[in-house]
Amino acid sequence: MLAFEVLRAVDERDAYANLVLPPLLRKAREKEGFEARDAALATELVYGTLRRQGTYDAIIAACVDRPLREVDPPVLDVLSLGAHQLLGTRIPPHAAVSATVELARAVLGEGRAKFVNAVLRKITRQDLDAWLAEVAPPYEKDAEDHLAVMHSHPRWVVSALWDALGGGRAGIEALLAADNERPEVTLVARPGRIGVEELAGAAETEPGRWSPYALRLAEGGEPGAIESVRDGRAGVQDEGSQLVAIALANVPLEGPDTRWLDGCAGPGGKAALLGALAAGRGAALLASEKQPHRARLVERALAGNPGPYQVIAADGTRPPWREGSFDRVLVDVPCSGLGALRRRPEARWRRRPEDLDGFGPLQRGLLTEALKAVRVGGVVGYATCSPHLAETRVVVDDVLKKHGGGELVDARPYFPGVDALGDGPDVQLWPHLHGTDAMYLALIRRTA
Numbered sequence: 001m002l003a004f005e006v007l008r009a010v011d012e013r014d015a016y017a018n019l020v021l022p023p024l025l026r027k028a029r030e031k032e033g034f035e036a037r038d039a040a041l042a043t044e045l046v047y048g049t050l051r052r053q054g055t056y057d058a059i060i061a062a063c064v065d066r067p068l069r070e071v072d073p074p075v076l077d078v079l080s081l082g083a084h085q086l087l088g089t090r091i092p093p094h095a096a097v098s099a100t101v102e103l104a105r106a107v108l109g110e111g112r113a114k115f116v117n118a119v120l121r122k123i124t125r126q127d128l129d130a131w132l133a134e135v136a137p138p139y140e141k142d143a144e145d146h147l148a149v150m151h152s153h154p155r156w157v158v159s160a161l162w163d164a165l166g167g168g169r170a171g172i173e174a175l176l177a178a179d180n181e182r183p184e185v186t187l188v189a190r191p192g193r194i195g196v197e198e199l200a201g202a203a204e205t206e207p208g209r210w211s212p213y214a215l216r217l218a219e220g221g222e223p224g225a226i227e228s229v230r231d232g233r234a235g236v237q238d239e240g241s242q243l244v245a246i247a248l249a250n251v252p253l254e255g256p257d258t259r260w261l262d263g264c265a266g267p268g269g270k271a272a273l274l275g276a277l278a279a280g281r282g283a284a285l286l287a288s289e290k291q292p293h294r295a296r297l298v299e300r301a302l303a304g305n306p307g308p309y310q311v312i313a314a315d316g317t318r319p320p321w322r323e324g325s326f327d328r329v330l331v332d333v334p335c336s337g338l339g340a341l342r343r344r345p346e347a348r349w350r351r352r353p354e355d356l357d358g359f360g361p362l363q364r365g366l367l368t369e370a371l372k373a374v375r376v377g378g379v380v381g382y383a384t385c386s387p388h389l390a391e392t393r394v395v396v397d398d399v400l401k402k403h404g405g406g407e408l409v410d411a412r413p414y415f416p417g418v419d420a421l422g423d424g425p426d427v428q429l430w431p432h433l434h435g436t437d438a439m440y441l442a443l444i445r446r447t448a
Protein backbone atom coordinates (compact mmCIF):
# COMPACT_ATOMS: atom_id res chain seq x y z
CA MET A 1 0.00 0.00 0.00
CA LEU A 2 2.76 2.40 1.00
CA ALA A 3 4.75 1.63 -2.15
CA PHE A 4 1.59 2.20 -4.22
CA GLU A 5 1.05 5.60 -2.55
CA VAL A 6 4.56 6.67 -3.50
CA LEU A 7 4.16 5.51 -7.12
CA ARG A 8 0.91 7.47 -7.38
CA ALA A 9 2.55 10.61 -5.98
CA VAL A 10 5.41 10.26 -8.48
CA ASP A 11 2.92 9.78 -11.30
CA GLU A 12 0.29 12.35 -10.39
CA ARG A 13 2.25 15.12 -8.76
CA ASP A 14 5.66 14.67 -10.37
CA ALA A 15 6.90 14.01 -6.83
CA TYR A 16 10.39 12.66 -6.15
CA ALA A 17 10.35 9.20 -4.60
CA ASN A 18 13.33 10.00 -2.37
CA LEU A 19 11.37 12.90 -0.86
CA VAL A 20 7.94 11.26 -0.57
CA LEU A 21 9.06 7.91 0.80
CA PRO A 22 10.88 8.84 4.04
CA PRO A 23 7.94 10.68 5.73
CA LEU A 24 5.55 7.86 4.77
CA LEU A 25 7.96 5.31 6.24
CA ARG A 26 8.24 7.37 9.43
CA LYS A 27 4.47 7.54 9.76
CA ALA A 28 4.13 3.81 9.13
CA ARG A 29 6.78 3.11 11.77
CA GLU A 30 4.94 5.21 14.35
CA LYS A 31 1.36 4.21 13.55
CA GLU A 32 1.51 0.72 12.10
CA GLY A 33 4.54 -0.71 13.87
CA PHE A 34 6.46 -0.99 10.59
CA GLU A 35 9.79 -2.65 11.29
CA ALA A 36 13.14 -2.07 9.58
CA ARG A 37 12.51 -5.15 7.44
CA ASP A 38 9.12 -3.79 6.21
CA ALA A 39 10.71 -0.42 5.48
CA ALA A 40 13.52 -2.06 3.49
CA LEU A 41 10.97 -4.04 1.45
CA ALA A 42 8.80 -0.97 0.75
CA THR A 43 11.90 0.98 -0.31
CA GLU A 44 13.04 -1.81 -2.61
CA LEU A 45 9.55 -2.10 -4.15
CA VAL A 46 9.37 1.63 -4.87
CA TYR A 47 12.88 2.08 -6.24
CA GLY A 48 13.00 -1.24 -8.11
CA THR A 49 9.61 -0.68 -9.74
CA LEU A 50 10.48 2.86 -10.83
CA ARG A 51 13.90 1.90 -12.17
CA ARG A 52 12.64 -1.10 -14.09
CA GLN A 53 9.48 0.57 -15.34
CA GLY A 54 10.55 0.47 -19.01
CA THR A 55 11.19 -3.27 -18.89
CA TYR A 56 7.99 -3.99 -16.94
CA ASP A 57 5.91 -1.84 -19.31
CA ALA A 58 7.14 -3.92 -22.25
CA ILE A 59 6.26 -7.16 -20.42
CA ILE A 60 2.86 -5.93 -19.22
CA ALA A 61 2.09 -4.71 -22.75
CA ALA A 62 2.62 -8.27 -23.96
CA CYS A 63 0.07 -9.51 -21.39
CA VAL A 64 -2.81 -7.11 -22.01
CA ASP A 65 -4.92 -6.89 -25.13
CA ARG A 66 -4.96 -3.09 -25.49
CA PRO A 67 -2.30 -0.40 -25.74
CA LEU A 68 -0.76 0.45 -22.36
CA ARG A 69 -1.79 4.10 -22.63
CA GLU A 70 -5.41 2.89 -22.40
CA VAL A 71 -4.75 1.20 -19.05
CA ASP A 72 -5.58 3.55 -16.17
CA PRO A 73 -2.39 4.83 -14.48
CA PRO A 74 -3.32 3.47 -10.99
CA VAL A 75 -3.97 0.03 -12.52
CA LEU A 76 -0.63 0.21 -14.32
CA ASP A 77 1.12 1.12 -11.06
CA VAL A 78 -0.38 -1.92 -9.31
CA LEU A 79 0.61 -4.13 -12.24
CA SER A 80 4.18 -2.76 -12.22
CA LEU A 81 4.47 -3.39 -8.47
CA GLY A 82 3.28 -6.96 -9.06
CA ALA A 83 5.66 -7.41 -12.01
CA HIS A 84 8.59 -6.24 -9.91
CA GLN A 85 7.74 -8.63 -7.08
CA LEU A 86 7.45 -11.50 -9.58
CA LEU A 87 10.47 -10.73 -11.76
CA GLY A 88 12.78 -8.59 -9.67
CA THR A 89 12.61 -9.99 -6.13
CA ARG A 90 12.79 -13.36 -4.37
CA ILE A 91 9.20 -13.12 -3.15
CA PRO A 92 7.52 -16.48 -4.00
CA PRO A 93 5.14 -16.04 -6.99
CA HIS A 94 1.95 -17.08 -5.15
CA ALA A 95 2.69 -14.55 -2.37
CA ALA A 96 3.47 -11.81 -4.90
CA VAL A 97 0.24 -12.42 -6.82
CA SER A 98 -1.98 -12.63 -3.75
CA ALA A 99 -0.46 -9.51 -2.10
CA THR A 100 -0.85 -7.52 -5.34
CA VAL A 101 -4.43 -8.69 -5.94
CA GLU A 102 -5.30 -7.81 -2.35
CA LEU A 103 -3.81 -4.33 -2.92
CA ALA A 104 -5.82 -4.03 -6.16
CA ARG A 105 -9.03 -4.94 -4.30
CA ALA A 106 -8.34 -2.23 -1.72
CA VAL A 107 -7.36 0.58 -4.07
CA LEU A 108 -9.04 -0.28 -7.40
CA GLY A 109 -12.10 -2.38 -6.54
CA GLU A 110 -13.13 -5.98 -7.21
CA GLY A 111 -13.59 -5.74 -11.02
CA ARG A 112 -10.14 -4.35 -11.71
CA ALA A 113 -8.59 -6.69 -9.16
CA LYS A 114 -9.73 -9.57 -11.38
CA PHE A 115 -8.00 -7.92 -14.35
CA VAL A 116 -4.82 -7.51 -12.28
CA ASN A 117 -5.00 -11.15 -11.24
CA ALA A 118 -5.34 -12.30 -14.85
CA VAL A 119 -2.38 -10.20 -16.04
CA LEU A 120 -0.12 -11.26 -13.17
CA ARG A 121 -0.87 -14.92 -13.84
CA LYS A 122 0.32 -14.43 -17.41
CA ILE A 123 3.51 -12.77 -16.12
CA THR A 124 4.24 -15.76 -13.85
CA ARG A 125 4.43 -17.93 -16.98
CA GLN A 126 8.18 -17.32 -17.31
CA ASP A 127 11.13 -15.66 -15.60
CA LEU A 128 12.67 -12.28 -16.39
CA ASP A 129 15.29 -13.61 -18.83
CA ALA A 130 12.67 -15.47 -20.83
CA TRP A 131 10.44 -12.38 -20.90
CA LEU A 132 13.32 -10.19 -22.05
CA ALA A 133 14.15 -12.63 -24.82
CA GLU A 134 10.51 -12.37 -25.90
CA VAL A 135 9.86 -8.63 -25.67
CA ALA A 136 13.22 -6.94 -26.43
CA PRO A 137 13.96 -6.48 -30.14
CA PRO A 138 17.14 -8.33 -31.20
CA TYR A 139 20.36 -6.32 -30.66
CA GLU A 140 21.37 -6.88 -34.25
CA LYS A 141 18.12 -5.40 -35.52
CA ASP A 142 17.96 -2.31 -33.28
CA ALA A 143 20.76 -2.04 -30.72
CA GLU A 144 19.40 1.03 -28.90
CA ASP A 145 15.87 -0.31 -28.61
CA HIS A 146 17.23 -3.63 -27.40
CA LEU A 147 19.30 -1.96 -24.69
CA ALA A 148 16.42 0.36 -23.76
CA VAL A 149 14.14 -2.59 -22.96
CA MET A 150 16.84 -4.84 -21.45
CA HIS A 151 18.14 -2.13 -19.11
CA SER A 152 15.02 -0.04 -18.68
CA HIS A 153 16.14 3.35 -19.99
CA PRO A 154 14.34 5.58 -22.51
CA ARG A 155 15.82 5.06 -25.94
CA TRP A 156 16.98 8.69 -26.28
CA VAL A 157 18.87 8.37 -22.98
CA VAL A 158 20.58 5.16 -24.18
CA SER A 159 21.54 7.01 -27.32
CA ALA A 160 22.91 10.09 -25.50
CA LEU A 161 24.87 8.02 -22.95
CA TRP A 162 26.37 5.89 -25.69
CA ASP A 163 27.42 8.96 -27.69
CA ALA A 164 29.20 10.31 -24.63
CA LEU A 165 30.76 6.99 -23.59
CA GLY A 166 31.76 5.78 -27.06
CA GLY A 167 33.00 2.23 -27.57
CA GLY A 168 31.08 -0.96 -28.16
CA ARG A 169 28.30 -2.97 -26.57
CA ALA A 170 30.07 -4.09 -23.39
CA GLY A 171 30.70 -0.58 -22.08
CA ILE A 172 27.22 0.81 -22.61
CA GLU A 173 25.67 -2.36 -21.15
CA ALA A 174 27.84 -2.03 -18.05
CA LEU A 175 26.87 1.63 -17.69
CA LEU A 176 23.13 1.00 -18.07
CA ALA A 177 23.35 -1.89 -15.59
CA ALA A 178 25.19 0.34 -13.11
CA ASP A 179 22.39 2.93 -13.39
CA ASN A 180 20.04 0.25 -12.07
CA GLU A 181 22.16 -0.49 -8.99
CA ARG A 182 21.56 1.23 -5.68
CA PRO A 183 24.52 3.58 -5.08
CA GLU A 184 26.55 3.28 -1.91
CA VAL A 185 26.32 6.13 0.58
CA THR A 186 29.63 8.00 0.57
CA LEU A 187 30.73 10.37 3.31
CA VAL A 188 33.16 13.26 3.11
CA ALA A 189 35.38 14.24 6.03
CA ARG A 190 35.74 17.99 5.48
CA PRO A 191 39.45 18.77 5.88
CA GLY A 192 40.36 21.02 8.78
CA ARG A 193 37.09 20.04 10.47
CA ILE A 194 37.39 16.28 10.98
CA GLY A 195 39.98 13.68 9.97
CA VAL A 196 39.04 10.61 7.96
CA GLU A 197 40.25 8.37 10.81
CA GLU A 198 38.01 10.10 13.33
CA LEU A 199 35.02 9.84 10.98
CA ALA A 200 35.82 6.17 10.36
CA GLY A 201 35.59 5.58 14.10
CA ALA A 202 32.02 6.87 14.16
CA ALA A 203 30.42 4.29 11.87
CA GLU A 204 31.09 1.06 10.01
CA THR A 205 32.77 2.22 6.81
CA GLU A 206 35.26 1.30 4.13
CA PRO A 207 37.84 3.66 2.66
CA GLY A 208 36.79 5.68 -0.38
CA ARG A 209 37.97 4.53 -3.78
CA TRP A 210 39.61 7.77 -4.90
CA SER A 211 39.07 10.79 -2.70
CA PRO A 212 41.37 11.11 0.34
CA TYR A 213 38.40 12.52 2.26
CA ALA A 214 35.88 9.80 1.36
CA LEU A 215 34.49 6.88 3.34
CA ARG A 216 31.88 4.44 2.09
CA LEU A 217 29.17 3.69 4.61
CA ALA A 218 28.37 0.01 5.21
CA GLU A 219 25.03 -1.27 3.86
CA GLY A 220 22.17 -0.09 6.06
CA GLY A 221 24.30 2.61 7.74
CA GLU A 222 22.41 5.78 8.66
CA PRO A 223 24.37 8.98 7.99
CA GLY A 224 21.91 10.92 10.17
CA ALA A 225 23.04 8.85 13.15
CA ILE A 226 26.63 10.18 12.88
CA GLU A 227 27.22 13.24 15.04
CA SER A 228 29.85 14.82 12.76
CA VAL A 229 27.44 14.55 9.80
CA ARG A 230 24.73 16.21 11.87
CA ASP A 231 27.01 19.07 12.91
CA GLY A 232 28.49 19.58 9.40
CA ARG A 233 32.12 18.58 10.00
CA ALA A 234 31.36 15.70 7.65
CA GLY A 235 28.68 15.25 4.99
CA VAL A 236 27.13 12.86 2.53
CA GLN A 237 28.77 13.40 -0.87
CA ASP A 238 29.37 11.23 -3.89
CA GLU A 239 33.07 10.72 -4.58
CA GLY A 240 32.65 12.20 -8.07
CA SER A 241 31.58 15.50 -6.54
CA GLN A 242 34.48 15.37 -4.10
CA LEU A 243 36.95 14.77 -6.94
CA VAL A 244 35.65 17.75 -8.91
CA ALA A 245 36.16 20.14 -5.98
CA ILE A 246 39.59 18.65 -5.18
CA ALA A 247 40.75 18.88 -8.81
CA LEU A 248 39.79 22.55 -9.09
CA ALA A 249 41.54 23.28 -5.79
CA ASN A 250 44.74 21.52 -6.90
CA VAL A 251 45.44 22.99 -10.36
CA PRO A 252 48.64 25.01 -9.94
CA LEU A 253 48.24 28.79 -10.31
CA GLU A 254 50.83 31.47 -10.75
CA GLY A 255 50.34 34.56 -8.65
CA PRO A 256 47.84 35.16 -5.87
CA ASP A 257 45.45 32.43 -4.82
CA THR A 258 43.23 33.88 -2.14
CA ARG A 259 39.80 34.46 -3.68
CA TRP A 260 37.65 31.46 -4.67
CA LEU A 261 34.10 31.51 -6.07
CA ASP A 262 31.43 28.81 -6.29
CA GLY A 263 28.94 30.39 -8.69
CA CYS A 264 26.16 27.71 -8.55
CA ALA A 265 26.53 26.61 -4.97
CA GLY A 266 23.15 25.24 -3.85
CA PRO A 267 22.61 23.08 -1.91
CA GLY A 268 26.27 23.40 -0.91
CA GLY A 269 28.01 20.03 -1.04
CA LYS A 270 30.90 21.17 -3.21
CA ALA A 271 30.97 24.60 -1.57
CA ALA A 272 31.51 22.99 1.84
CA LEU A 273 34.46 20.97 0.56
CA LEU A 274 35.88 23.90 -1.43
CA GLY A 275 35.47 26.17 1.61
CA ALA A 276 37.41 23.71 3.77
CA LEU A 277 40.16 23.34 1.14
CA ALA A 278 40.31 27.13 0.69
CA ALA A 279 40.69 27.57 4.44
CA GLY A 280 43.71 25.24 4.40
CA ARG A 281 45.37 27.54 1.84
CA GLY A 282 44.47 30.82 3.47
CA ALA A 283 41.90 31.57 0.74
CA ALA A 284 38.33 32.82 1.15
CA LEU A 285 35.27 31.38 -0.58
CA LEU A 286 32.31 33.29 -1.99
CA ALA A 287 29.41 30.86 -2.47
CA SER A 288 26.71 32.25 -4.72
CA GLU A 289 23.35 30.69 -5.59
CA LYS A 290 20.39 32.10 -7.48
CA GLN A 291 17.56 30.60 -5.42
CA PRO A 292 17.35 32.21 -1.97
CA HIS A 293 16.04 29.04 -0.31
CA ARG A 294 18.94 27.07 -1.74
CA ALA A 295 21.35 29.80 -0.67
CA ARG A 296 20.11 29.16 2.87
CA LEU A 297 21.07 25.48 2.47
CA VAL A 298 24.54 26.63 1.38
CA GLU A 299 24.69 28.81 4.51
CA ARG A 300 23.94 25.72 6.59
CA ALA A 301 26.51 23.58 4.72
CA LEU A 302 29.26 26.16 5.25
CA ALA A 303 28.47 27.04 8.88
CA GLY A 304 31.56 26.19 10.92
CA ASN A 305 33.89 26.43 7.91
CA PRO A 306 37.40 26.88 9.33
CA GLY A 307 38.22 29.84 7.05
CA PRO A 308 36.54 32.99 5.73
CA TYR A 309 33.51 32.61 3.51
CA GLN A 310 30.40 34.46 2.41
CA VAL A 311 27.14 33.18 0.97
CA ILE A 312 25.00 35.34 -1.33
CA ALA A 313 21.90 34.85 -3.46
CA ALA A 314 22.78 36.09 -6.96
CA ASP A 315 22.17 35.26 -10.61
CA GLY A 316 25.43 33.96 -12.03
CA THR A 317 24.47 35.17 -15.51
CA ARG A 318 24.17 38.76 -14.23
CA PRO A 319 26.64 38.69 -11.40
CA PRO A 320 27.24 41.45 -8.84
CA TRP A 321 31.03 40.91 -8.72
CA ARG A 322 33.60 42.75 -10.85
CA GLU A 323 35.46 41.10 -13.72
CA GLY A 324 38.67 39.33 -12.75
CA SER A 325 37.80 39.20 -9.03
CA PHE A 326 38.67 35.53 -8.39
CA ASP A 327 41.59 33.15 -8.66
CA ARG A 328 39.51 29.96 -8.86
CA VAL A 329 35.89 29.66 -9.94
CA LEU A 330 33.59 26.65 -9.93
CA VAL A 331 30.38 26.59 -11.96
CA ASP A 332 28.54 23.34 -11.30
CA VAL A 333 25.73 24.23 -13.66
CA PRO A 334 22.08 23.15 -13.63
CA CYS A 335 21.77 20.17 -15.99
CA SER A 336 19.62 17.22 -17.00
CA GLY A 337 21.11 15.06 -14.23
CA LEU A 338 21.59 12.11 -16.61
CA GLY A 339 24.76 11.26 -14.69
CA ALA A 340 22.93 10.60 -11.44
CA LEU A 341 20.19 8.25 -12.63
CA ARG A 342 21.16 5.78 -9.88
CA ARG A 343 19.89 8.23 -7.28
CA ARG A 344 16.63 9.39 -8.84
CA PRO A 345 14.83 6.30 -10.07
CA GLU A 346 12.03 8.27 -11.73
CA ALA A 347 14.25 10.92 -13.37
CA ARG A 348 14.98 9.00 -16.57
CA TRP A 349 11.24 8.77 -17.35
CA ARG A 350 10.54 12.38 -16.55
CA ARG A 351 13.31 14.02 -18.53
CA ARG A 352 12.67 14.90 -22.17
CA PRO A 353 15.26 15.60 -24.88
CA GLU A 354 13.72 19.09 -25.20
CA ASP A 355 14.88 19.85 -21.63
CA LEU A 356 18.38 20.25 -22.99
CA ASP A 357 17.23 23.23 -25.08
CA GLY A 358 16.36 25.00 -21.86
CA PHE A 359 19.63 24.19 -20.09
CA GLY A 360 21.92 25.05 -23.02
CA PRO A 361 21.68 28.86 -22.96
CA LEU A 362 21.87 28.95 -19.14
CA GLN A 363 24.96 26.72 -19.11
CA ARG A 364 26.65 28.91 -21.73
CA GLY A 365 25.69 32.07 -19.86
CA LEU A 366 27.05 30.78 -16.56
CA LEU A 367 30.33 29.59 -18.08
CA THR A 368 30.78 32.86 -19.99
CA GLU A 369 30.36 34.87 -16.79
CA ALA A 370 32.61 32.48 -14.86
CA LEU A 371 35.38 33.13 -17.38
CA LYS A 372 34.94 36.85 -16.85
CA ALA A 373 34.89 36.44 -13.07
CA VAL A 374 38.30 34.77 -12.95
CA ARG A 375 41.49 36.82 -13.30
CA VAL A 376 43.91 36.25 -16.16
CA GLY A 377 45.94 33.19 -15.15
CA GLY A 378 43.15 31.94 -12.87
CA VAL A 379 41.14 28.76 -13.48
CA VAL A 380 37.46 27.98 -14.01
CA GLY A 381 36.05 24.51 -13.34
CA TYR A 382 32.95 23.82 -15.46
CA ALA A 383 31.11 20.85 -13.95
CA THR A 384 27.89 18.95 -14.67
CA CYS A 385 26.33 15.82 -13.25
CA SER A 386 25.40 14.88 -16.78
CA PRO A 387 27.65 13.24 -19.36
CA HIS A 388 25.40 14.41 -22.24
CA LEU A 389 27.76 15.93 -24.81
CA ALA A 390 25.34 18.82 -25.41
CA GLU A 391 25.86 19.80 -21.76
CA THR A 392 29.57 19.10 -21.50
CA ARG A 393 32.09 19.42 -24.35
CA VAL A 394 29.75 21.21 -26.72
CA VAL A 395 29.09 23.98 -24.16
CA VAL A 396 32.78 24.38 -23.35
CA ASP A 397 33.83 24.41 -27.01
CA ASP A 398 31.09 26.88 -27.95
CA VAL A 399 31.95 29.32 -25.17
CA LEU A 400 35.69 29.16 -25.80
CA LYS A 401 35.16 29.65 -29.54
CA LYS A 402 32.75 32.53 -29.10
CA HIS A 403 34.57 34.48 -26.40
CA GLY A 404 38.19 33.33 -26.64
CA GLY A 405 40.50 34.27 -23.81
CA GLY A 406 40.58 30.81 -22.26
CA GLU A 407 42.38 27.49 -22.81
CA LEU A 408 41.59 24.02 -21.62
CA VAL A 409 43.95 22.60 -19.01
CA ASP A 410 44.46 18.83 -18.93
CA ALA A 411 42.37 17.95 -15.87
CA ARG A 412 43.53 14.33 -15.58
CA PRO A 413 46.65 14.92 -13.44
CA TYR A 414 44.38 16.45 -10.77
CA PHE A 415 42.51 13.16 -10.40
CA PRO A 416 45.54 11.28 -9.01
CA GLY A 417 45.21 7.51 -8.90
CA VAL A 418 41.94 7.53 -10.83
CA ASP A 419 42.14 5.29 -13.90
CA ALA A 420 40.14 5.15 -17.14
CA LEU A 421 40.00 8.94 -17.50
CA GLY A 422 40.05 8.90 -21.32
CA ASP A 423 42.02 11.16 -23.63
CA GLY A 424 41.46 14.45 -21.81
CA PRO A 425 41.80 17.33 -21.53
CA ASP A 426 38.42 17.22 -19.76
CA VAL A 427 37.38 14.41 -17.42
CA GLN A 428 34.23 12.34 -17.50
CA LEU A 429 33.63 9.97 -14.59
CA TRP A 430 31.31 6.97 -14.94
CA PRO A 431 29.30 4.85 -12.49
CA HIS A 432 30.44 1.54 -14.04
CA LEU A 433 34.12 2.53 -14.24
CA HIS A 434 34.61 4.67 -11.15
CA GLY A 435 31.66 3.82 -8.89
CA THR A 436 30.75 7.54 -8.89
CA ASP A 437 28.01 9.58 -10.48
CA ALA A 438 28.83 10.52 -14.07
CA MET A 439 30.35 13.92 -13.16
CA TYR A 440 32.06 15.96 -15.85
CA LEU A 441 34.80 18.54 -15.29
CA ALA A 442 36.58 20.86 -17.73
CA LEU A 443 39.32 23.09 -16.33
CA ILE A 444 39.82 26.33 -18.25
CA ARG A 445 42.62 28.81 -17.64
CA ARG A 446 41.87 32.42 -18.52
CA THR A 447 44.53 33.63 -20.90
CA ALA A 448 43.35 37.13 -21.80
Ligand SMILES: C[S@@+](CC[C@H](N)C(=O)[O-])C[C@H]1O[C@@H](n2cnc3c(N)ncnc32)[C@H](O)[C@@H]1O
Pocket residue numbers: 241263264265266267268269270271288289290291294314315316317332333334335
Ligand atom coordinates in the same frame (compact mmCIF):
# COMPACT_ATOMS: atom_id res chain seq x y z
C1 LIG B 1 23.90 21.27 -10.02
S1 LIG B 1 23.33 22.40 -8.83
C2 LIG B 1 24.78 22.77 -7.93
C3 LIG B 1 25.13 21.73 -6.89
C4 LIG B 1 26.16 22.22 -5.90
N1 LIG B 1 27.39 22.63 -6.55
C5 LIG B 1 26.48 21.18 -4.85
O1 LIG B 1 27.49 20.48 -4.97
O2 LIG B 1 25.72 21.07 -3.89
C6 LIG B 1 23.07 23.86 -9.73
C7 LIG B 1 22.60 25.04 -8.90
O3 LIG B 1 22.61 26.21 -9.71
C8 LIG B 1 21.53 27.02 -9.31
N2 LIG B 1 21.27 27.99 -10.39
C9 LIG B 1 20.38 27.90 -11.41
N3 LIG B 1 20.44 29.00 -12.18
C10 LIG B 1 21.39 29.80 -11.65
C11 LIG B 1 21.90 31.08 -11.98
N4 LIG B 1 21.43 31.77 -13.06
N5 LIG B 1 22.84 31.62 -11.19
C12 LIG B 1 23.29 30.95 -10.10
N6 LIG B 1 22.85 29.74 -9.74
C13 LIG B 1 21.90 29.17 -10.49
C14 LIG B 1 20.43 26.05 -9.04
O4 LIG B 1 19.44 26.65 -8.21
C15 LIG B 1 21.19 24.91 -8.36
O5 LIG B 1 21.17 25.09 -6.98
